[in-house]
Amino acid sequence: MASSLLHQTTQCFFFNNQLKGLSHGFLWRPPCSSFGSSHAENRARPIRASVDTPPFPLFQPPKQQESASELEPADPDFYKIGYVRSMRAYGVEFKEGPDGFGVYASKDVEPLRRARVIMEIPLELMLTISKKLPWMFFPDIIPIGHPIFDIINSTNPETDWDLRLACLLLYAFDVEDNFWQLYGDFLPSADECTSLLLASEDELSELQDPDLASTMRNQQQRALEFWEKNWHNSAPLKIKRLARDPRRFMWAVGIAQSRCINMQTRIGALTQDANMLIPYADMLNHSFEPNCSLHWRFKDRMLEVLINAGEQIKRGDEMTINYMSGQKNEMLMQRYGFSSPVNPWDVIKFSGNAQIHLDSFLSVFNISGLPEEYYHNNFLANDGDTFVDGAVVAAARTLPTWSDKDVPPIPSAERMAVKELQEECRQMLGQYATTSKQDEKLLDSMPNAPRTLEAAIKYRLHRKLFIEKVIRALEIYQDKILF
């Protein structure tokens, strides 16, 4: 019932990205000019699904000028309140678009050998709680003496990390002179938050995914129970005023879930796994090929946001990190409230025996690398090829494949397998209530939809797009089988 704890260690980043970053300057990032023009019939979404936090999908619009005009610089107080407390942002600025905040480069950066720091956030601004007992709260927002401490104490450290963080966040809003009182104004409000915890039943049903819906219902139930248990009528006022209604508490849990960063922090000599709510670093959006990563500098207890080594960044590029690697859209939706059509880890369950030859599939689309790190190899491909994106990579992973060293594929068998798989995909698409086109129309017709509804519709839309992409990829594969 509880969401799984997914670690986001830096090692994972570099492992994922190093191969990509070092050998290829631009990965999957098509030249922007050709992007919109080619594949006119294919309103393919961009490869990089950069998503705002709190969960907001920010699609890269077809023309880049639009995105530039939609983005406005954030409220200057946003950086000021951090600057006064010795947080620094070097060469980046915070911009706000229709879908939320984002961090954008304000000047060009050459690809360096060393990771370059773009933001450093001191420990004093964060809300941290360690996973294991004894509870260590950093910094001194120790709620000892406040009844919230007992509530936190009563949670299960293994599973209730989000509830703990939500309690801490609500408590921080109540502490005088706390940074989060100021920073909370820049967090997405309950209306803007796309976390499905705040979604109603209808919205959950709009997901068209019963598993995810039930998971979210469980989560909501759990959070609600927790609130009812601890915010009952006879709770002390100190507790009561933290969350007067359950919706606020759910919002806090949603914030905690989507913005929590799990890091191994070393303070002094002690290394601890900590759940942290980090003020400015949580405004970074997600991308499957991120250009930034997080690093904990223990010397002065700062969290650094680093541009990965070898990343070429132009002015106005968005800084992104990888929230969760290796998870399908369902997990992203559940935890962060967004989804992406180009999730390279998406999974389609195929039944049946049809299998295609892995090596030829990979070579058709110029995907190289080990199965854990498939990437599109730009050097082999023509540069004009923009079809391959995360969805194709996911297809390479999820499609049932066979590979037997040197055994060549039999073309007829391959074609048959491809046809079978395509048929199966179409069946899956048919099982949905709506088609992707209908979903898009629906989205366009509702500019003011509640965010959760939007997110739900987008989720199913992405799923369908993904399947459609798989079908197309199989089509292309069929054509390009070499003999």
Add this chain to the structure above:
Amino acid sequence: MASNSIHSNLLPKSPFNHFQTSSYLVGSFPAGILQVRVGFSNSRRVPSYSCIKCEKKDEYNIEHVSVERPPYYSYMDSTSGQLEPASGARASVPEQEYWPEGTASQVRAARAPAPGGESSSSPSYGSKPGSRRKNYRVAAASSSTIDVGSSDPAPSDEASLEESIEDTQDSSSEFVVYQSEPEEEETGYDLDKKLGNPHPFIDPRVKKKIEGTLPDEELWWNWKKPEKEQWSRWQRRKPDADTVFLKAMAETGQVKLYGEHPTLTETSLYRARRHLYKEERLQAEEDRLEEVGPIAYYSEWVKAWRGDTSREAIQKHFEETGEDETAQLIEMFSHQTDREYRIMMGTDVRIKRDPLAMRMKEEQIKQIWGGDPVYPTVNYIQDPNEVIDYRGPDFHEPTPNMLSYLMEHGHIITRDELNSILAKEKPEQHEVTDVDEAMAKAVDIGENDDEEDSDVEDEEEDGEEEEEKISRNWSVLKSTPELRQSKAKAKKEGPMSLDEAIDDSENLTDFLMDFEEEQE
């Protein structure tokens, strides 16, 4: 005196200025008031009685008297030509590569520009999260009221600082760059400087002679022989502080000396006189303080206090307001300016003091207080070829001939004398018995050890006298080795006591001399 040291830092602007003999000070504070004074100084800073009322600004037209020679904290460095601190100049700051760990990040954080721009919203302190976002909608209102796109446009002047900097940088490239006139080629000194060839520090065309340089004779690094020919440096008069002072006084005409240099008598005499004068002046000040009262006394240093300071006025004030003398004193001091305070305490460096110490000649000053540690005096030079003479004024005669000295005192005698003395101490001459030369020269082979002892004894008893004689003449023994053995044995038996001899002998008949011969 202890009181002198306490009072020593107070300088009154007193009518005693014409006593310029010394820096001793006239103003005296009895110990009692001094303690109060210390209390005052504290209360002036944190006035509990009254706030600082002095509105009067210190005069702007203070005449800038030439200050005394500044304390030696800095000097003009001869190598760089810049002012340099005396106590350890700073090493140059190293490059970034050499900075310790973490310094680079600290510097970067400090250099980051502060964000500019004004915010249009205000914080809600936790009550309305998300209220300062652009897309914030009131929670209760329906979502259709405010369109997403028509959120309040952020004023353009809220652009962050970095953006504006970028803009200016971009716009500056649009300006036309005018080409400056072609520069002439450099030659000579300038060319050398540009290319990095060895060149003098200062352009020789522009170089001026430094003003105020001393002639060679007076340069400190110029070796200068001492003026008078002396065979010992100790012949120079040792400069005693009092003596030097007295000499300076005599030079300025304050005192008349008998001769050129002051004698010890004169020195002590004038020292006593100075002491007495100082005591007198201190006493006079104390008397005045007692007579006039503290407020009147100290009002000399508080110009802003126009009130009546006589005793009656103070008494009247006390009756009226209940403030006693101390409180009124504090009140008066709260009108004192900083400058006046410094003058009163004697710590104002701008007051030109004129003690004799400052008007003494350089030489005299150096004799007492030493010279400049950085630019040492000429007298500090050392002749590298000089043979240092550590002998003092009460230098004794050179070490005499030890031998003759000892001889004179009878510690040593000559060898001849010794021999003669020894010769006089010769032992008594016994009658020389018939020495059986063959017996005397007989060498004891030592075949029979047991019997031999008795034989040897017999032999020795015969020639005992003779051997005694021989044994005394040890030089003879030295040359005749065959006699040594017998001598040893004789010596062994000689001093034996009777009892020992009885014990030693085999039978009593041993003692009978010539026993065997008689029996024979």
